Amino acid sequence: MSLEQQLIEQLNQLEPSHLEVINESSGHGGYFPGKESHFKVVIVSEQFAGLRLVQRHQKVYAVAKELLSPGKIHALAIHAYIPSEWQGQAPASPECAHAPKS
Structure with missing residues (x-):
């Protein structure tokens, strides 16, 4: 199972x-076809109600902890919302300074 699928499975606990x-x-940088190292997560859950942003991130890290280890996920951008905050779109990710040049 891909890291992406594993991450989805873990996040569904929320x-x-x-x-x-x-x-x-x-x-x-260092990308090759099939590489899975950098992910962006946009998640909306009632389980984030009453939590500060850092606590929401900690909750995501807690369910994904097995995947956040050397040789697996290197970077995880988290956009965590409760339903009343969700506007249907998360911010765009910045470009990496070491991105492959076209």
Whole structure:
């Protein structure tokens, strides 16, 4: 099972009403086809109610901890919302300084 699929499976423990897991590895240095190292997560869940942003991130890290180890996920951008905050779109990711040049 791919790291992306494993991450989706783990994040589903948070009972999201919306979940996007985007593999952004191709925009980073050292990329090769099939590489899975950099991900962006957009997650909307009632489980984040009453939590500060850092606590929401900690909750995501807790369910994904097995995947955040050497040789697996190197970077994880997290956009965590409760349903009333969700506007249907997360911010774009910045370009990596070491991204492959076209």
